[in-house]
Amino acid sequence: MFTGIIQALGTMKPIGDDFWQITCQDSSWSAIMQDLAYGDSVAVDGVCLTVEDITKDGFIATASPETLRRTILGELVDRHRYVNLETSLRVGGKVGGHFVMGHVDGIGKLICAEQTATSWEMTFSASDTIDRYIVPKGSIAINGISLTVAEYNPEISQFKVAVIPVTYAETNLRDLIPGSLVNLEGDVLGKYVEKFIYFGKENNSASSGSTQNEISPTFLAEHGYL
Structure with a gap:
């Protein structure tokens, strides 16, 4: 279980049929690696993966064919885009966002992003597998980031979130362009x-x-x- 508060950015590369090496950015290495152990769970763009080996600057995990089919992880490798990383919630830890399970419900697409005086307003479309879980003022995880639904239009399956500057700057939301795909998980x-x-x-x-x-x-x- 996670909370949707991103700790670091990383990159992915395949090293075998199903194995993926996730490397943390130098500036955020300690946030993920300081107590990471074999068997731990890490949310990679909102997808719960299990640590199977630890390297000097990251870790190795398996992404099954089913995971790659239901999420955007496979596409990220080809595009060399950063992934959001969060280690699992510890008992007694702060729940800064909401309970995120790391089980992606569907894939969404960025429609537009507009900068305002206080935030970035981002509009996404949602697949029918998650559309029914979207509630105005409710929680949603986008690429593992805990966000609040500001507006929701069920007729066209689109919703809007307001992203504060620090979240926009320190997650891969900053890299999205209209048409970019994202992992979506509804509130459990x-x-x-x-x-x-x-x-x-x-x-x-x-x-x-x-x-x-x-x-x-x-x-x-x-x-x-x-």
Whole structure:
């Protein structure tokens, strides 16, 4: 589990069929490497990978064909773009963003980025695999970065986030151009709510005449969850 607060930037290169070497930038090497150990989890552009070996300036991990198919990691190697890095959350550590699992729900695309007096406003499109988890003022992870949805247009599956200057400067959001693809992960709380709603509907349809309350948006609102 991660928090979506990026600690360092790195680069990726393949060193075998499924193995990838991730190298940290010199300026942020210590943030990732100071206590990194074999078997640790590291979020690489929001994708949870396991450390299988440690090198003098980074680590080696395996990205399975399924991971490469469902994320943008494979494309990053060809484009030599930086990846965002974050080590897993330690018990008692600060949760500066939100709970990020490192399990990418879908791929998005940058539509436009506009600089304002206080932030960068970035608009992304979302694939249908994550669209249902996007909620205005809710959390979303973009390339592993914890951000808040400022606006959401469900009719065209687009959402906007406001990125403060320090986040823009110290993550790979600064490298994106219109058309760039990104990894997206919805808030895990939304996934549990969806599961509960589905369970309630399935349970009620299977037991006709049941008096059990269906877990619906109305039910949650009545009990203070929305």
